Amino acid sequence: MPRPPGGDGASPAAPDRIWSVDEHLADILETVRPLQPRVLPLLDAQGCELLEDVTAPLALPPFDNSSMDGYAVRTADVSEASEERPAVLTVVGDIAAGSGEPPTVGPGQAARIMTGAPLPPGAQTVVPVEWTDGGTGGGTASAMAAHSAAPERAAGRVLIYRPAGPGRHIRTAGDDIRAGDLALRAGTVLGPPQIGLLAAIGRDTVRVRPRPRVAVMSTGSELMPPGRELPPGTIHDSNSFALTAAARDAGAVAHRVGAVADEPVAFRAAVEEQLSRADLVVTTGGVSVGAYDVVKEALGGREGSGGRVEFRKLAMQPGKPQGFGCLGPDRTPLLALPGNPVSSYVSFELFVRPAIRTLMGVGPIERETVRAVCPEGVASSPAGRRQFLRARYADGLVHPVGGAGSHLVKALAEANALIVVPEEGTAVEPGAEVAVVLLT
Incomplete structure (x- = not known):
């Protein structure tokens, strides 16, 4: 279970204390703990960390099967087949994928077989349909014409124009994985290929650390949902959409x-309603020092069994005011x-993403940071604050996008990275190398 902030990590500070970015993140990560394991259906386990070694109860493929549409035959019956002298075999049946007991193939016989169908008893190889008179590409035009009226082309016969060695176009049982082999190791993050493998070996559930449930709520009487006409003095609520998408x-x-x-x-009631259905609650707005900073007013004074949210000033730009705590009986x-x-x-990106990844128990918990050359440089950066500037990064170069204003949504949409100017820096010379947080 998470612990309240200020327990074993950073202690509650005086109201005028300025926290560093690293201190705030460390307090969050010391508090948040990975979620308890659960057994989930396969599709619900996508993106989760596997918490058990999984062995294959059966081989893949489970039986010898054809990798081509064609004819299952004995090797000796087609060893001398050619365009001029095709092998003439009697067709003893059709074998489709998923069909019942296949017919036995004896000397001089063939079974028409579909991709994925089991190799019939007696057959040693598969001749693709293109190598026969039953395919659109089988044989030359002259050979096809020479045999067009032959009695061997009666129903139930097939002409084969090329030889096929033993085991050609056959997927052998266990070629992918054998029964009892390790299929997936504990600690694997389950993506689409891993989900597919689990399904292929017959697993319909798996023990994982689940994806956290995150509730996102914005505050502000001026906020209107997109799609509605804006009354005077109102704006569309974009934050809750952006943050919900970011959490996903x-x-x-x-x-x-x-x-x-x-x-x-009303805000406190809305938060309490989410505590029983979320593993993490994210709010946006109302954390500064204004007269209507509702989040701070509603949650800042809570203590005791209800938990506490501590509001802080961070040495960063943008994002100086922040709040963090644990609420409700489940903290x-x-x-x-x-x-x-x-x-x-x-x-x-700096604080919530690492918390979500920690709850999931998977890494990396933070975005990748690289070094890049900034041709334009940064004209100014506030002393004592770590600045994060929107930017475009490609091929070792990074270019600032838009200004430093924290309201510039279009510039944010054009960015794929953040330039980081450290606390001790007040500018970046043109052509200097900078740290860059990649957002993709």
Whole structure:
């Protein structure tokens, strides 16, 4: 279970204390713990960490089968087949994938076989249909004409124009994996290929650490859902959509609660409603020092069994005001992010994504950071704050996108990286190398 902040990690600070980015993240990661294991159906386990070694109860393929549409034959019967002197075999039956007991192939006989169908008893190889008179590409035009009226082309016979050695076009049993072999090792993150393998060996459930349920809610009486006409003084709620999408991108099962008006009692009730259905609650807005900072007013004074949310000032730009705590009987973690769109998104990448990945028990928990040359440089950066600037990164070069304003949503949509200017830096010279957080 998560522990309340200030337990074994960073201690509660005086209201005027400035936290570093690293201190705030460390407190979150010391509090959040991986979720308890569960047995889930395969599709619900996608993206989760496997918590058990899985062995194959059966071989793949489970039986010898054809990799081509064609004819299953004995090798000796087609060893001298040619365009001029085709082998003439009697067709003893058809074998489709999933069909019942296949016929036995004896000397001078063939069974028409489909891709994936089991190799019949007696057959040693498969001749593709293109090598026979039954395919569109089998034989030359002259050979086909020479045999067009031959009695051997009566129903139940096939002409084969090329030889096939033993085992040709056959998938042998256990060629992929043998019964009892290790199929997947504990610690594997289950993507589509791994889900497919589990299904192929007959597993319909698997023991994993589940994806966390994340509830995202924004605050502000001025927020209207997209699709509605805006009354004077209102804006569309973009943060809750962006953050819900970001939580899903990080691997969570996220749902958008929507915007809550600037009313502390209503907001507190909305949060409490989510505590029983979420493993993590993310709010955006209402964490600064304004008269209507509802999140801070509603949750900042809570103590005791109800938990506590601590509101902090961080030495970063954008995203200085932040809140973090655990609420409710299950001590559900809550991360309170700023309300400006860029501030909330940058805060998500720095703090919420690592929390989600930690709950999942999978890595990496943070975005990759690389070094890149910034031809334009950065004209100014606030002293004592770590600045994160939207940027485009490609081929070792990074270019700032838009200004430093935390309201510039279009510039954020054009960015695929963040330039990091450290606390001690106040500018970056043109052509200098900088740290870059990759957002993709």
